[in-house]
Amino acid sequence: MSSRQAIRTPRAPAAIGPYSQAIRAGNTLYLSGQIPLDPDTMELVTGGIEAQAIRVFENLKAVAEAAGSSLGDAVKLNLSLTDLADFGLVNEVMQRYFEEPWPARACVQVAALPRGAAIEVEAILSL
Numbered sequence: 001m002s003s004r005q006a007i008r009t010p011r012a013p014a015a016i017g018p019y020s021q022a023i024r025a026g027n028t029l030y031l032s033g034q035i036p037l038d039p040d041t042m043e044l045v046t047g048g049i050e051a052q053a054i055r056v057f058e059n060l061k062a063v064a065e066a067a068g069s070s071l072g073d074a075v076k077l078n079l080s081l082t083d084l085a086d087f088g089l090v091n092e093v094m095q096r097y098f099e100e101p102w103p104a105r106a107c108v109q110v111a112a113l114p115r116g117a118a119i120e121v122e123a124i125l126s127l
Contacts (some may be wrong), residue, residue, distance in 0.1 A: 006022070020032065022063045036059075077094075079105065080110045
């Protein structure tokens with residue numbers, strides 16, 4: 001019998017493909033990558049990388065909360081940016097959502113992201 005449980009919330013964008021917003025497996029929560037879609041309109045937010053990063057972390061926060069957790073339980077983040085010149089500003093936004101001890105993290109520059117987003121972030125939380 002599988003211990004996997006799908007997590008869904010209307011406070012984050014609906015999946016735009018064959019995946020779940022998150023999967024709980026035992027004491028671990030795997031949050032799918034979030035791009036800066038407004039969950040109400042399913043449109044990309046405007047206002048540059050800061051607005052996009054805020055929306056991404058708000059989306060991740062909503063999914064974590066739907067599972068009864070919080071971003072404070074994050075142990076690993078994977079960030080994808082279309083321009084590493086945005087790295088510093090994204091770090092500033094990230095500090096609004098996390099505190100020490102910081103989660104482990106990887107950050108890479110990619111050629112493109114879905115819907116023309118400038119950022120995508122996925123997370124793993126320990127419950």
